[in-house]
Amino acid sequence: MKSAPVVWAAMAAAGIVCLGFLPKESRAEEQRSQGKEIYLAQCAMCHGENGRGDGRAALDFRTRPTDLTDPELMTDSDGTLIRRILHAPRPMPKFKDLLEETERHELVTYLRTLSKTQVGVRR
Numbered sequence: 001m002k003s004a005p006v007v008w009a010a011m012a013a014a015g016i017v018c019l020g021f022l023p024k025e026s027r028a029e030e031q032r033s034q035g036k037e038i039y040l041a042q043c044a045m046c047h048g049e050n051g052r053g054d055g056r057a058a059l060d061f062r063t064r065p066t067d068l069t070d071p072e073l074m075t076d077s078d079g080t081l082i083r084r085i086l087h088a089p090r091p092m093p094k095f096k097d098l099l100e101e102t103e104r105h106e107l108v109t110y111l112r113t114l115s116k117t118q119v120g121v122r123r
């Protein structure tokens with residue numbers, strides 16, 4: 001069994017490579033699902049469960065909530081999107097005081113999944 005050490009070494013190397021990738025993947029997935037919870041709790045009543053701006057609470061607003069599935073909106077960078085959410089005009093709540101830094105990023109990660117069209121993000 002002369003080749004055994006080589007095989008083990010190869011497996012160990014593969015394991016290290018996998019470990020390098022795994023946490024990153026699951027972190028993204030975790031961010032997305034945290035973001036979804038925030039969205040459903042804080043945004044869906046106005047922007048609608050699917051982000052189309054058709055939430056129940058918004059039925060009698062003069063201004064319709066922005067369609068968050070709009071691919072054009074999603075070409076904004078994360079930073080710009082977060083600024084737009086934090087400084088949106090009324091009747092948007094004052095999210096600047098309501099969302100922690102990590103929650104803002106989780107939210108944006110989720111918002112990007114609402115838009116079905118894959119678009120390039122401007123940085």
Ligand code: HEC
Pocket residue numbers: 038039042043044045046047057058061063064065066084085088089090091092093095107
């Ligand atoms: C009380 C209802 C309400 C809630 C809750 C709400 N929105 Fe809005 N939102 C609106 C309305 C109405 C507009 C359109 C305002 C306008 O264009 O004058 C808007 C606009 C926006 C815009 C566009 C801002 C811009 O720059 O034009 C974004 C992005 C947005 N909302 C995201 C969110 C997110 C994310 C949440 C949850 C964290 C949320 N909204 C919660 C009603 C709401």
